[in-house]
Amino acid sequence: MLDELERSGLGWFWATDAEGALTYLSGAIAERIHVPMEQLIGQPLQSVFKAIDGSGRTKSLSLKLGARKSFSGFAVGSELGESDVVIRLSGRPMVSSSGKFQGFRGTGTDITEEYRREEETERLAKYDSLTGLANRHRMAQIIDSTLTAFRSAKRNCAIMMLDLDRFKQVNDTLGHAAGDELLKEVANRLKRAVEIDCEIGRLGGDEFQIMLPDMDDRGKLGEIASKIIAMLTQPYSLEEGRCVIGGSVGIAIAPHDGVTRDEVVRSADLALYAAKNGGRGQYRFYTGDLENETIFRRRLEGDLLEAIREEQLFLKFQPVVSADTQIVTTLEALVCWNHPQRGEIDEEEFQSIVEGSSLLVDVGEWTIAQACKEASQWPESLRVSVNIPSSQFMADGFVSSVSAALEASDISPTRLELEVKETVFLGDTNVVDKTLAALFKLGARLTLDEFGTGYSSLGYLRRAPFDNIKIGDNFCSAAMDRDSRDLGLVKAIVALAKALGMNTTATGIESVELVDQLRKANVDFLQGAIYSDPVSSSDVLSELASGAWEIEPGSRVKRARRRTVYRKIQVIHDDHSYDVTLRNLSKTGAFIEGLLDVPVDTQFVVDLGGGQLAVATVTRSRGDTQGLEFETQLIDDGAGGLCTRHRVSPYELAAAGAPLAALSTGDYKGMQGGMLNPGQSIPKFSYAQYPASDAA
Known part of the structure; x- marks a missing residue:
């Protein structure tokens, strides 16, 4: 009966002598761990089995055996061989009638499947x-x-x-x-x-x-x-x-x-x-300012309708030049916002605001009408292009709004270029085909935008009467990477477009080397910062006043997005803090205004707010202005601005008696430059006196 029980797998048995060596082991266990019985009998239990849950469990088993105490439920695997079987061991000490310890006797159960299921469940939970x-x-x-x-x-x-x-x-x-x-x-x-x-x-x-x-x-x-x-x-x-x-x-x-x-x-x-x-x-x-920025952005989205009504929106234009002649052939219209409180909101930020707005179609219709209106003041040879969001393309009355804009401005339909992305083809096929046919009949030019950045199906080109293919920014920039095959793909796109009677435009170009490669690839038109950033309507008219507008690549340098640094800050010297005006800021230094007679080599701690303290030395001083050089350079903050590498540690503030909390956006003048105790000594520097108009 015992043999049958062991063979069934319902119960296995083992026993050790007083020294912990195995004296008995069910044959089924030896078979499961793929080790001959003769290699197991006489071996210490710990050398045959190991805890699978870590060294802590093995140590615990050794202690129990050494302390001669009962144990149960220990999941173990084989220390010998390569078996992945999992066994649950239980055991109790055996003592003779005279009280002499004789060893352990125990049982074992195969729990491999159960253990793996629990292991997988635990893994999926984490x-x-x-x-x-x-x-x-x-x-x-x-x-x-x-x-x-x-x-x-x-x-x-x-x-x-x-x-x-x-x-x-x-x-x-x-x-x-x-x-x-x-x-x-x-x-x-x-x-x-x-x-x-x-x-x-x-x-x-x-x-x-x-x-x-x-x-x-x-x-x-x-x-x-x-x-x-x-x-x-x-x-x-x-x-x-x-x-x-x-x-x-x-x-x-x-x-x-x-x-x-x-x-x-x-x-x-x-x-x-x-x-x-x-x-x-x-x-x-x-x-800390992001809290207010988030709230303000939501308000901006709510202000869009008023912006359209009050004519706060305006256009800037980025030139597209001929690869052969470098003459501007098209101007891409980009929408900006002259907000009454925020000031000018550039095309990138405006796009991020309007993307999720319910007024996207309204803004799109305004853009087409305004672009056509401004293009009516340009030479007949110059086109204007407008990006059309998918939701606007699929909206009722889209073609009618384009027709109305052309009629109101009295420009030729061929001078209006409508740029659509591949996502428009994910909409209702009947609506898409009907709209494309109507635009073709109207005479407006069609461009497939950002070709190569998504799922570029040749079926799109077969279905739609496109005049131009725009190769995506990332596609073009990757063409300059070493060992990249993207330049070969650009050449293939150009060859495909030529075969279909279409032009090609490469966008996002920022280097002269890329210009040369794209010209060799026979791309027709080029666009990017290497030629020009977006320019105002007045700049467009000024450039066109002298005739054909020709731009050499590299003649205009792409500027980083400008952020205002004209603001009040504090600088600390000895045990005094002074309010000054920060006029400009760079990674290596700053220009401040407001203090008189500050000698060169004076050291300040500049408090930029939000726990940002920078040690600086005066390198230039003239009247009420000083040039400062930072001891440690500032770094990019990811948003076109600058910040310090490190900030005041809240642990330091807590050590000084403040509760441990996130940094506030206020000043931290108390952390540096002495005790800053008013009246402790006489301030070394005096403030400049400005006329009332300047102070305002």
Whole structure:
């Protein structure tokens, strides 16, 4: 009966002598672990079986055997051989009638399938089944436990929130299977991009999160974020086709931007929102000002209707030049906003505001009408192009609005170029074909925009009467990479367009080398910062006044987005803080105004707000103005501005008696330059006196 019980697998048995060596073992166990019985009998129990849950369990088993106590439920695997069987062992000490310890006797049960199921269930509860990254629940647990431990140890921790750009377009054009494959590729690239100790998770959809312990250097964080964005924007070759996406990153640091998980993640979310609204494909650090920026952006979306009615919108134009003659042939219309409180909102920011607005079609109709109106003042040979969102293209009355704009401006339909993206073909086929036919009959030119960045089907070119193909920015820029095949693909697109009687335009060009390569590839038209940034209507008329408008590549340098630095700040010297005006700011220094008779070589601590303190030396001084040189260079903040690498630590503030909390946006003059006790000594510098008009 015992033999049958052992062979059935319902129960196995084992026994040891007083020294712990095996004296009996069910043959079924030996068979399962693929070790001959003669190699097992006489061996210590610990040398035959090992705990599969880590060294702690093995140690516990050894202690129990040594202490001669009963044990049960220990999951073990074979220490010998290569079997992956999992056995649950139980045992109790045997004592003679005289009280002498004689060894252990126990049972064993094969729990391999049960254990693997539990292991898989536990894995699925912690990890994303698609990418293998930590899931939302695990990331929350890890961040919670890490921040709790780091608070007592006074350590920093950075959180990155990452969102993919144009991922929905891949799902819509290539299908969800391609979207899943793409997410796996993104996960692999993220692992390669972040080479330091970190935890990467997928929160769901196309949203990812990265935790970087012991990191508060915003310079290094910016480099990591830039590397992530650069790697994500490289083309993907999927089974369903080729695609290009992008990524935006928001960064927050504990305890500077929050103490608890909820606070830090919310700060990183706000920074991500700002990065996406700033034009996508960029990173942003959290600052206290983002709260107000988010609220203000929502107000801007609500102000759009008034902007249209009050004529606050205006156009800028980016030239498109002939690759052969370098003469401007087309001007692309871009919408800007002269907001009464915010000032000028440029074309990139305006696009991010209007994208999700219900007034997108209204703005689109205004753009076509205004572009035609302004083009009526240009030479007949010069065209104007307008980007048409898919929702506007599919809207009722679209063709009528184009016809009305042409009639009101009295320009030839052939001078209006309408740019549409491949996404319009995802709509109702009947509506798309009907609209395309009506536009062709009207005589307006049609351009397929951003060809090569999505699912570029030749069927689109066969169905639609396009006059021009615009090759996407990322496609063109990648053509200059070493070992890249993109230049060959550009040549293939040009050959295809020629065969179909279409022109080609390459966009996003920023180098003379790329201009030369594209000319050799026989691209017809070129557009990008190497020729010109968007210019105002008055500048267009001024350039056209002297005849044909010709632009040499490189004659206009692309400028970084300008941000106002004319603001009040504080500088600290000895035990006094002074209010001054910051006139300009660079990575290496600043120009301030407001103090008199400041000698060269004077040292200040410059308080840029939000815990940003920079040590600076006066290198130039004239009257009430001083030029400062920073001891440590500032770094890019991801939004076209500058910031310090490090900030005042909230742990320092807590040590000084303040409660541990995220940094406020106020000044931190009390952290440097002595006690700053009023009346302790006489201020060394006096303020300049300005006329009332200047002070205003």
